[in-house]
Amino acid sequence: MGSKLKDVAALAGVSVRTVSNVVNNPSAVAVATRERVLAAISETGYRPNLAARYLRQGRTGQIGLAIPEVGSPYFGELAGLLIEKAHERGWTMLIDQTAGRAERERYLLSGAEGHVVDGLIISPWSLAPEEIGQLAGSTPVVVLGEIDPCGTADHLAVDNVAAAREATRHLLARGARRPAALGPQPTHRNGTAALRLRGYREALTEAGMRQDPAYEIAVTSLHRPEGHRAMLRLMGLENPPDAVFCFTDELALGALRAAREGGLRVPEDVALIGFDDIEDGRYSTPSLSTVSPDKDGLAERGLQLIADRLYGRLDALPARRVTAPHVLVHRETS
Amino acid sequence: MGSKLKDVAALAGVSVRTVSNVVNNPSAVAVATRERVLAAISETGYRPNLAARYLRQGRTGQIGLAIPEVGSPYFGELAGLLIEKAHERGWTMLIDQTAGRAERERYLLSGAEGHVVDGLIISPWSLAPEEIGQLAGSTPVVVLGEIDPCGTADHLAVDNVAAAREATRHLLARGARRPAALGPQPTHRNGTAALRLRGYREALTEAGMRQDPAYEIAVTSLHRPEGHRAMLRLMGLENPPDAVFCFTDELALGALRAAREGGLRVPEDVALIGFDDIEDGRYSTPSLSTVSPDKDGLAERGLQLIADRLYGRLDALPARRVTAPHVLVHRETS
DNA sequence: CGACCCTATTGCCACGTTGCAATCAACGTT
DNA sequence: AACGTTGATTGCAACGTGGCAATAGGGTCG
Numbered sequence A, B: 001m002g003s004k005l006k007d008v009a010a011l012a013g014v015s016v017r018t019v020s021n022v023v024n025n026p027s028a029v030a031v032a033t034r035e036r037v038l039a040a041i042s043e044t045g046y047r048p049n050l051a052a053r054y055l056r057q058g059r060t061g062q063i064g065l066a067i068p069e070v071g072s073p074y075f076g077e078l079a080g081l082l083i084e085k086a087h088e089r090g091w092t093m094l095i096d097q098t099a100g101r102a103e104r105e106r107y108l109l110s111g112a113e114g115h116v117v118d119g120l121i122i123s124p125w126s127l128a129p130e131e132i133g134q135l136a137g138s139t140p141v142v143v144l145g146e147i148d149p150c151g152t153a154d155h156l157a158v159d160n161v162a163a164a165r166e167a168t169r170h171l172l173a174r175g176a177r178r179p180a181a182l183g184p185q186p187t188h189r190n191g192t193a194a195l196r197l198r199g200y201r202e203a204l205t206e207a208g209m210r211q212d213p214a215y216e217i218a219v220t221s222l223h224r225p226e227g228h229r230a231m232l233r234l235m236g237l238e239n240p241p242d243a244v245f246c247f248t249d250e251l252a253l254g255a256l257r258a259a260r261e262g263g264l265r266v267p268e269d270v271a272l273i274g275f276d277d278i279e280d281g282r283y284s285t286p287s288l289s290t291v292s293p294d295k296d297g298l299a300e301r302g303l304q305l306i307a308d309r310l311y312g313r314l315d316a317l318p319a320r321r322v323t324a325p326h327v328l329v330h331r332e333t334s
Numbered sequence C: 001c002g003a004c005c006c007t008a009t010t011g012c013c014a015c016g017t018t019g020c021a022a023t024c025a026a027c028g029t030t
Numbered sequence D: 001a002a003c004g005t006t007g008a009t010t011g012c013a014a015c016g017t018g019g020c021a022a023t024a025g026g027g028t029c030g
Helices: A005-012 A016-024 A031-044 A050-057 A073-088 A102-109 A129-135 A160-173 A192-206 A224-235 A249-261 A279-283 A295-311 B005-012 B016-024 B031-044 B050-057 B073-088 B102-109 B129-135 B160-173 B192-206 B224-235 B249-261 B279-283 B295-311
Strands: A062-067 A092-097 A119-122 A141-144 A154-158 A179-182 A243-246 A271-275 A289-293 A321-324 A326-329 B062-067 B092-097 B119-122 B141-144 B154-158 B179-182 B243-246 B271-275 B289-293 B321-324 B326-329
Touching: A005 A016, A005 A031, A016 A031, A050 B050, A062 A073, A062 A102, A073 A092, A073 A249, A073 A279, A073 A295, A073 B073, A073 B092, A092 B073, A092 B092, A102 A119, A119 A295, A141 A295, A154 A160, A154 A295, A160 A179, A160 A192, A160 A243, A160 A271, A160 A289, A160 A326, A179 A192, A179 A224, A179 A249, A224 A243, A224 A249, A224 B279, A243 A249, A249 A271, A249 A279, A249 B279, A279 B224, A279 B249, A295 A321, B005 B016, B005 B031, B016 B031, B062 B073, B062 B102, B073 B092, B073 B249, B073 B279, B073 B295, B092 B102, B102 B119, B119 B295, B141 B295, B154 B160, B154 B295, B160 B179, B160 B192, B160 B243, B160 B271, B160 B289, B160 B326, B179 B192, B179 B224, B179 B249, B224 B243, B224 B249, B243 B249, B249 B271, B249 B279, B295 B321
Parallel strands: A062 A092, A062 A119, A119 A141, A141 A154, A154 A321, A179 A243, A243 A271, A271 A289, B062 B092, B062 B119, B119 B141, B141 B154, B154 B321, B179 B243, B243 B271, B271 B289
Antiparallel strands: A289 A326, B289 B326
């Protein structure tokens, strides 16, 4: 409890510096001394004070993760993978929720946390690219999502346009004549929804189909209740869609629920496909078709981007853009 | 970028100490000086080095959270609430995943994190109470779950026995003749499953019913796949149950899927009830009845327990045991 | 037997911050 | 005009650690 190098040193009858050596570079200490010190360490219950160590070394071993919500399945699963992989590298994840608030994102990016993190992985929601570029300072920053390049921040994402195109193509291939897009967010700065919308439109154009604005239904959040609400609106149309590409699995699960409540058969009356491949979708009835981003790969690559800058020459590297793979998963809703 | 008090002081033409005062106790500094210093701060982009500040003050403002998995809905939602509420208190959450590994739990508890956290909230899985008691040192520790009292660690949980009894009673009240319990974990040290099993048995006894070991079906994890697998086994019994109390919502969702695949109607052929009230259960088809622990209350109380010891006299307080409320939520599976 | 070398150990300092107490300036009062 | 009081500012020291370079100790070789 609260014992320090000095206490251990006194007990073992050696200098503070020798105890420090035992902890950090055991081979430099004679075996007999080392054992005496180790005994003293366990007797005093000594634990290195990391604050002091970090002050001295200038590194904290902590990587920040700024996401809208830990409680939502997609970000929860991603956070879990990141924590696991960070642990393998000897890092601890410090998690912050932005709830999409711009001022919170700005705060975290500007390094206001004050050198507590050696790197930051952020999934921005409300911040414009140019602002991110200005804010990212001397700390390695990885931006989750495809946005315009900015400063030295690296970017990491799946190819949202391609993935959305494939999902829509898939609906068309199984016979959809009136596919809808559930999830555009015209009011948000975050470009992900815009990219998925573009992919959806491209697939329609490719197939020689007309785009109908009524089938592009905007949402204010990406959760189940919004999917439910939006689906009700689609079902109320004069010509309801016979397939829906939902921009997230959560939206899709809300939509699925609405369809079932409305007596629609899925996929016979209306087919559904989501995006994210969250655990819930695999066990819903019917199980949810989806675009599955390689979450494991995202986590691994994100940490690698940080490591490159941390152990390499931070400013020497230009802003990089990394794309993680994705696959289409066919299940029962399509 | 790496600017420190000294740099700001030089630019503003004041002493280091005055800059520190501006940051920490602005009212003690004359208005003119303060403004000059603030200008210098924003010009240099100064951010306090928290490692140094914490070294000086002995507190880090970080609270550790050790849970089996962030990616699972229940813990994800709880972690989200904790992060939010900790933020309100000026704390940051440092999250670690134990994956239920005893050695990882031991490591975190023993304060090996080295004074990086001012307190620790831990949901132990594999550690015995006596070991927890020995390990919890001078840092305030809150244990999630009802286990035997140990050392100075506080305990926080819902009344699992009562909740399980109510859930089972509810199944009986709607006519169940052969209610099963899905979720006992005989091999785990964690007592939660045992408590829920006790509540289930008590409700049976209360109703004058016989306990049938075949209806108590053990699992090795608390996730959907295990629920699915266990439900298949129940359905294969000579006399399959007509109601199932699942120890977690995830197990229940897996079981629901299995029941639907097997052509059973829910709740007509078999009723289901879960535990945790995760978001998924509200939007599944049919929606999942469940025991809803007051997660918000759990998070709030957990942090309060830490705060009491942190701002009060740490050792003066005896180990406390706090029970958070729960309610039964009737939905479509029962 | 002495000079030398290698290894094990040590003392000193700095990392950036804040608590404490001392200093300094200015103003009001007698 | 001298003194006391208040408020603003400052210097010093220390939090616990690790880098550096010097030192002490022990053994080898000429």
